[in-house]
Amino acid sequence: MTSSLITKKKIAKAFKKQMAFKPFEKISVVDIMMEANIRRQTFYNHFVDKYELLDWVFKTELQEQVTDNLNYISGFHLLEELIFYFERNQSFYKQLFDIKEQNDFYHSFEQYCFILMEKIISEHEKTNAHHIEEKEKCFLIQYHAKALANMIKSFTLEKDFFLVASQIKAVIQKSLVRIRR
Structure with a gap:
């Protein structure tokens, strides 16, 4: 598995964790990346x-x-x-x-x-x-x-x-x- 796919999966996992206790519209990129323990800019390297x-x-x-x-x-x-x-x-x-x-x-x-x-x-x-x-x-x-x-x-x-x-x-x-x- 490439590091890009690993990073995407880590971001996705953090996103799903956030969705377990927060409505979608209340979740920010900052929330997701803090959960993933990855810097915020990395999100934009993978997703718009x-x-x-x-x-x-x-x-x-x-x-x-x-x-x-x-x-x-x-x-x-x-x-x-x-x-x-x-x-x-x-x-x-x-x-x-x-x-x-x-x-x-x-x-x-x-x-x-x-x-x-x-x-x-x-x-x-x-x-x-x-x-x-x-x-x-x-x-x-x-x-x-x-x-x-x-x-x-x-x-x-x-x-x-x-x-x-x-x-x-x-x-x-x-x-x-x-x-x-």
Whole structure:
């Protein structure tokens, strides 16, 4: 890992610590860098502002969680990993879902759900030797991606996070099985 990436990860960790007890709009670059124990100017060597940092944290962590594993584990296993990831990082993502300013986290997250649903539906077609018409496939991907993003957002914003991957998996599987009829 390059020193630049190590520094970015250290800044990101400090940022996430700050978000655990402070609302996003109250966090300054000074707060983040004091938490990281790094001089303030170093922040600007890596990020333009806290919005870019926020975007980087999201893309980096979700990429590690979802996109980097696309070729190695099944779509439903990725779904379980994604839900587990949000359970572990609930307080951080609760704040991200609440941000309605410059960067809208929800729409970026929705794109990751699209990638995941494309994989799940593609695997279903291969496993069941069942071709789904393109128009119907697009609808299913969009429908399930939006539903998944919305469910994760809803449960993340609630006080007691409880989202069962097996229930979501069952709903998706039922919708795919019904298409064959």
